Amino acid sequence: MALLKAVAAKDEASLAQLYDFYRVILFGLLMRILNNRAEAEDVLQEVFLQVWRKAGDFDENRGRPFTWLVTLTRSRGIDRLRTLSARERVAEAGAKEATEAISDAASDAFRSEQRGLVTDALAQLPDEQKRPLMLAYFDGLTQSEIATRLGAPLGTVKTRMRTGLMKLRELLAGKGESFGF
């Protein structure tokens, strides 16, 4: 992607452009993970400064810029989540559910085609396959932690997670171009 190459060549305007293009989706992801505006903004800043320093590491043969940016952001977000104290997380758990319910209704206006594709695909997954995926992705839980959380045997969680992600991949297959950002 030309924009990332320009960022790697230390072009400030290209970084600003990249930020303007991805900020809403990446900040949404961080808010979902951290549920705390100040923390999410701090991590978003870290992410883009890392992009500034490491854009040269991006290898277009190994994936799309979207995947690279989202993977980096999610990983930084989960790292931050783990450093927050358990007390804070428990206190915010209730608030998180409520926020999601409200903003789901309010966010219809923002719903992009891509978002629709993925949510439609996820809707076709049985809950027992979807929950392990969401707990791993947004809460950073490992398979053992998910098994404990859901009260399911570890082997079952492993199978459901694998099956769920495989199914998601099949459902999104062929929609890659429109999904390419």
Added chain:
Amino acid sequence: MVHEDYKEMIPARALSALDAVEMRALNEHLEECSECRMELQEWKATAAALAVTANPAEPSPEVRERILNEVRKDLETPQVVPFRSATRNIWTSFGSLGAMAAVILVTALIVGLVVLWRQKREAQVQLATLSGQLETTQKELQRSNEFYQLVTSPGARLKELEGMGQAAGATGKVAYDRNGHAMLIAHGLPKVSAGKEYQLWFIMSGKPPMPGKSFAPDNTGVATAIDEMPDVPLDAVAFAITLEPAGGVPAPTGPMYLRTAQ
């Protein structure tokens, strides 16, 4: 585990949901299997699609400013001091064209020098970084070779060590052959303060721990130690690492950092 077992673990790895032991095993496999590395990239793309299900949200405008301010600091370059403007109108005389040409020439020279100076400085920094990386890589290669030779020798055994207490994230492996020649590689041990070192122990149930060599991790957090094991049944021995006074002690006194995985 075989290739197919690792392949099954890749979707969970893309969600970074593997437990530590599986994660380490798969990461080692990924280092040598390009097919699995490619597959991981594909699964990561699928996992990344989950991000768009989060509600879009708008960060405050200050975040953009903070990022760009940091970037500008990074871009700060040596300033070229501008020449003072001439006190008389240089366009009025033919001779002043020469002066203007000289000004342009000198300015170009200064700019050129600054550019060259920056390039040289960057090249020096890169060279130093690369030399450091090369040295580290050579050390790692040498260590891996020694370890590999030991593991592949006849009758060799390999035991995993797991981190404890303050070093819960640390890992280690001890490889040893039937002659009791042993090599330890540990990752993630905390740095030691002056006068302290880690020490390897050989443990047989019902006997006091037998002391092994003491050692300290290198700059990259990797520690290695080569030792000869005491005369113990090779299948029944366990290992532990404690923090002790530098040079080692005959019986453990400090906290345990690694021990044979249960």
